[in-house]
Amino acid sequence: MPTTVRPATADDVPALTEVYAHHVLTGTATFDVDPPDEAARREWLAGHAGGPHRVVVAEVDGRVQGFAASSRFRPRAAYDTSVETSVYLRAGAVGQGLGSALYAGLFDALADQGLHRAYAAVALPNPASEALHRRFGFAVVGTLGEVGFKFGRFHDVRWFEKPLAP
Ligand SMILES: CC(C)(COP(=O)(O)OP(=O)(O)OC[C@H]1O[C@@H](n2cnc3c(N)ncnc32)[C@H](O)[C@@H]1OP(=O)(O)O)[C@@H](O)C(=O)NCCC(=O)NCCS
Structure with a gap:
């Protein structure tokens, strides 16, 4: 199947x-609890229009099967050399290399953006993520115990860090 990122x-x-x-509705990969509607997603996408904050999609046979994003890590200016990255696939599209294809495309696009670090938060357990x-190239920097509450119980979140440039 031809795949395009x-x-x-x-x-x-x-x-x-x-x-x-x-x-949002079925798991803890995200700690959102209410799915954003299309207007909210449009606004979110507008805030990822290029530079360090962007979104790439994986299209297989003309259908979008997932996306990866680099987003502002924290609002204060000294954090602008860091981004938080995330990646989500359709349920039927996991385990076929699409997550890797999306991250490869995303990090290629970020290579000349002057970034120094990428971070990712993984709610446990999530062996695929x-x-x-x-x-x-992400390494574990630590695990926050019971930092989030979703579906009636607390969840741990493991933070990962990736160096992007010297
Ligand atoms: C996490 C996710 C993006 C990974 O993408 P994917 O296309 O399934 O993963 P890939 O096929 O590219 O494989 C990437 C690596 O994960 C491993 N992997 C994939 N599925 C796995 C599983 N169920 N258990 C353990 N390892 C797994 C692969 O073997 C590969 O490792 P390797 O490079 O050491 O061989 C995807 O599974 C997904 O969308 N999950 C639901 C949403 C989510 O959890 N997003 C991440 C939020 S932090």
Whole structure:
């Protein structure tokens, strides 16, 4: 199947909304509890229009199967050399290399953005996400115990860090 990883456009908003809503409603990959609607996703995408903060999608046979994003890590200016990255696939698209293809495309696009660190937060357990992040050079910096509450119980979150430039 031909797979393309490319920057997300406004036309991708319905697919981005659908893919993310699945994970909001069914798992702890995200700690959002209410799925953002298309208007909210459009606004989110507008805040990822290029530079250090961007979104790439993986398209297989013309259908978006997932996305990866680099987002502001924290609002204060000294954090601007860091980003937080995330990646979400459709349920039927996991375990086929698409997460790796998305991260490869995302980190290629970030290579000339003057960034120094990428961070990722992985709610435990999530062996696929931990393996993906390790594969892309992330290392564990620590685990926050019971930092989030979703689906009636607390969840631990492991933070991963990746050096991006000397
Ligand atoms: C996490 C996710 C993006 C990984 O993408 P993927 O396409 O399934 O992963 P890939 O096929 O590219 O494989 C990447 C690595 O993960 C490993 N992996 C994949 N699925 C796995 C699983 N279920 N258990 C353990 N390792 C797994 C692969 O073997 C590979 O490791 P390697 O490079 O050491 O061989 C995807 O599974 C997903 O969307 N999950 C739900 C949402 C989510 O958890 N997002 C991350 C939020 S932190």
